[in-house]
Amino acid sequence: MAAAINGLTWDHPRGFDALDAASKLPEALPLGLTWSRQPLEGFESHPIAELCAKYDLVVLDHPHVGEAVEAGCVWALDDLFSPGELRDWASQSVGASYASYTWQGQQWALPLDAATQVAAARRDLIEGTLPATWADVVRLSEQGGVSLCVAGPHAMLGFCSMMAAWGKPPMVDGSAGRFVDDATALEVLDVMASLYGRTSRKTLGLNPIGTLEYMAREHDVRYCPLIYGYVNYAAPRGERAPITFLDVPVTGPGGRYGSTLGGTGIALSRRSRPSPALLDHLRFLMGRQAQAQFIPSHAGQPSHRDAWTDADVNATSGDFYRNTLATIEEAYVRPRYAGYIAFQTAASEAIRAAFEQGTPHRQLLDELNAEFLRTVDD
CATH class of the missing domain: 3.40.190.10 (Periplasmic binding protein-like II)
Incomplete structure (x- = not known):
């Protein structure tokens, strides 16, 4: 046998x-x-x-x-x-x-x-139409109930997705001498920092599964613009309300569904x-x-x-x-070089620390670009 x-x-x-x-x-x-x-x-x-x-x-x-x-x-x-x-x-x-x-x-x-990362909504908690653009997401966040998923590697993954949505996805190797387009990255970090500041402290430490579980059971988070989709939460079960999963927001008509596979x-x-x-x-x-x-x-x-x-x-x-x-068909594929996982971990920690401490985005960006080139070359 x-x-x-x-x-x-x-x-x-x-x-x-x-x-x-x-x-x-x-x-x-x-x-x-x-x-x-x-x-x-x-x-x-x-x-x-x-x-x-x-x-x-x-x-x-x-x-x-x-x-x-x-x-x-x-x-x-x-x-x-x-x-x-x-x-x-x-x-x-x-x-x-x-x-x-x-x-x-x-x-x-x-x-x-x-x-891939998709948008998740508690449709029963949102009046009117759901956000279609990133400007819509920012406006909804001003009213509360919008969560940014940034625990573990997800701060970095959300950053990558938004860079793709803005039309400048991150590099996958060191040939360009940098990780991201600087001007675009500064715009993305501005939006991320704004959403981070309005995210409930109850969910900042939760991974996608924890965030979706929280959304399904509680009533203070009603929308997450970028979170890995789990079909297991799409239907009601016990005390869990159904979560509606949708294509991610775009920057404007005809824009790319920026997401990280x-x-x-x-x-x-x-x-x-x-x-x-x-x-x-x-x-x-x-x-x-x-x-x-x-x-x-x-x-x-x-x-x-x-x-x-x-x-x-x-x-x-x-x-x-x-x-x-449509979102998964356009998803960005991360680098796969041997040192990438270490970079992803370090970059996520740096993004969270910068948002918490109010570090200038230019300084954070320089750190991300330097760390990327270091791990690519190792």
């Missing part, structure tokens, strides 16, 4: 339930596949090589790809699947969900799950022995039936475009997918 296979994913129904249920399907039982969980923050605090040394399958975020490749701890999927299969998965995935795991000309993970991919560590049965299991997870039926019915958030446009999938999710498809 084949040796048991272990996998690591993140500790949320969206990250665990579908994978666990799929491992219990009759055709998967011979694999002996079991899934362990750790908090999302655990992927930031543990080097990816450490995780790959312990697990055969690792669910990861695309910015970890460069680190994983440098460490030599994951299989190149080009060596395991046919070019036709990879082309099909690339064409079927929303936005850059598939391409985000392509690095140095090879594919290192499959987009099991797709997400998230989601997760499934990678095979080099400790694994990719048997035909294991590869078939991954094919099942990436197939249309699993993506448009099995995964949505088990609290998951698929990457297949057919699922995002499926009438039944949208009917059971408050049109979560249809309402945010």
